Amino acid sequence: MRIVDVNEFYSPTGGGVRTYLERKMGLLAEMGHELIVLAPGPEDRIEERPGGGRIEYLRSPRLPFDRNYGLFWDEAAMTAALDRLHPDLVECSSPWRPAWFVANWKGNAPRVFFMHNDNMAAYAQRWFENVASGERVERAFAWYTRYMGRFLERYDAVVTNGPALEKRLRARGLRIDAAMPLGIERGHFSPAMRDDDLRRAMLAQLGLGPDGLLLLGMGRHHPEKRWPLVIDAAERAGATMPVGLMLLGHGGLSPKLERRVAGSPHIRLFRPVYDRERLARIMASCDALIHGAEGEPFGLVASEAMASGLPLIAPASGGCAEVADRHASELYEPRDAAAAAAAIGRLFARDRAMLRRAAVTAAGRVRSDREHAAELMRYYEGLVAAKAEAGRAAVRK
Known part of the structure; x- marks a missing residue:
């Protein structure tokens, strides 16, 4: 299976997301799958990974307050990349322009929105914590939750990276189809x-x-x-x-x-x-x-x-x-x-x-990234099979 991850949070100098994706590429390659990460970069460039998978940078503007990261801006370039790569499944994790780019893409592959973070908690609640309660901030920014709901309904599945985010988003009324807790590279840490x-x-x-x-x-x-x-x-x-x-x-x-x-x-x-x-x-x-x-x-x-x-x-x-x-x-x-x-x-x-x-x-009880990857791929294989069956059923009609 070829998975394309449209990921604005990837940076070669990044933290948790970079670590997660770099390791995930190797694990999926060992399982017979291919992971390609589409990331914003200062220029169009491809980085092959020795263990399997690759990073494809699409030329994008840099964030003004953190030059390590960029923003996808060119829908035509994104669409062309997805058409060229012909993925079996597409992941997206940014709630801004990429969420709509992937939703608008005409390909037949299942689309999964993978929730890595919570912008409401990371920004709005932190900005206004000294002037309003968390509940009031949630109500004031309910427009953001409604905005997310509009693009999430166009995805085949919505997945979170663990129970904390699942609980938080469900409480706001957002659709969550599965929680896939991450894991760590147990071979290094002991x-x-x-x-x-x-x-x-x-x-x-x-x-x-x-x-x-x-x-x-x-x-x-x-x-x-x-x-x-x-x-x-x-x-x-x-x-x-x-x-x-x-x-x-x-x-x-x-x-x-x-x-x-x-x-x-x-x-x-x-x-x-x-x-x-x-x-x-x-x-x-x-x-x-x-x-x-x-x-x-x-x-x-x-x-x-x-x-x-x-x-x-x-x-x-x-x-x-x-x-x-x-x-x-x-x-x-x-x-x-x-x-x-x-x-x-x-x-x-x-x-x-x-x-x-x-x-x-x-x-000894910490979840490994291998366990996470295996569970995620079983779930994704089910989505691909269901999408294929739905296509066959539509043809028979």
């Missing part, structure tokens, strides 16, 4: 990667000794990730206990965050780590992952941390809360730095050996 010497070295970089609590924050430096809240929580907790925070990431907020932590003795920002083995060693050698985004649709980073044997400190709603193991996590009231600091304190007060055992046990 508690066995823990390196006590590396842990001591990282704590020393933060000005702390081996008795310190080494927290890791990972993700793009974007407002929806709420890194200022995480920094505030670490500083509050650090006033009464030895807490260090490493933030791995980059983005538009990086200069502001660098200024914010300039006077913090135990908090440092680091560039993203793209080498998977090195990243796995870093993750397994920390003491906990801390996350601030309650609007996270699926806790991919949280799952990687759990597979590494790391406890979680996360908001009590959203994708990270959905995957968190209750024996190896401390959840807190979303958008509340004091509550996050209290969660850090609760984790610090727990018996380290017992917490470690609970986290290692939880690591």
Whole structure:
């Protein structure tokens, strides 16, 4: 089966979506399928992947506030690419122009809208959280939900990347046909990667000794990730206990965050780590992952941390809360730095050996990306078969 994923969220310097798609290409190739990602780029270009699949960039304008990403704008170019590739199934995940480009395409392949994110939570609710309740914001932006409903009705299936997003969208009255929880590359992440010497070295970089609590924050430096809240929580907790925070990431907020932590003795920002083995060693050698985004649709980073044997400190709603193991996590009231600091304190007060055992046990239950890919392909094969049968039935009539 050839799948074409029309994906505005893919960037060679991106985070979770890039990781997911790069791995998915190889997995589908092993299963005998082909995944081609159509992504916006500064020029028309094709990148073949050694394990199978490829990225085809269509020349598109860049986002003015983040030059790493682009916007599909040319419907004719998109239509021509789909006609040329002749897919068995088309995925789309952007609710803007690409949603309509794919819906308008005249090909016979099933169309699937794959929900990777929630713009209502990531933007509208965050923008107005200090002036209105979440419910009022939902009502004020009901036009956006209605807009989504209009293009979703033209798709053969609507799929989310996990239960958190499914619940949120169903509550707004949107049609969801299936939830396909993502998985992570279990071969890289493992508690066995823990390196006590590396842990001591990282704590020393933060000005702390081996008795310190080494927290890791990972993700793009974007407002929806709420890194200022995480920094505030670490500083509050650090006033009464030895807490260090490493933030791995980059983005538009990086200069502001660098200024914010300039006077913090135990908090440092680091560039993203793209080498998977090195990243796995870093993750397994920390003491906990801390996350601030309650609007996270699926806790991919949280799952990687759990597979590494790391406890979680996360908001009590959203994708990270959905995957968190209750024996190896401390959840807190979303958008509340004091509550996050209290969660850090609760984790610090727990018996380290017992917490470690609970986290290692939880690591064995983390869903793999192979499981996700196999389940998704079974679902897609059913859609293709149903579409073909409907076509044959129409001809017989």
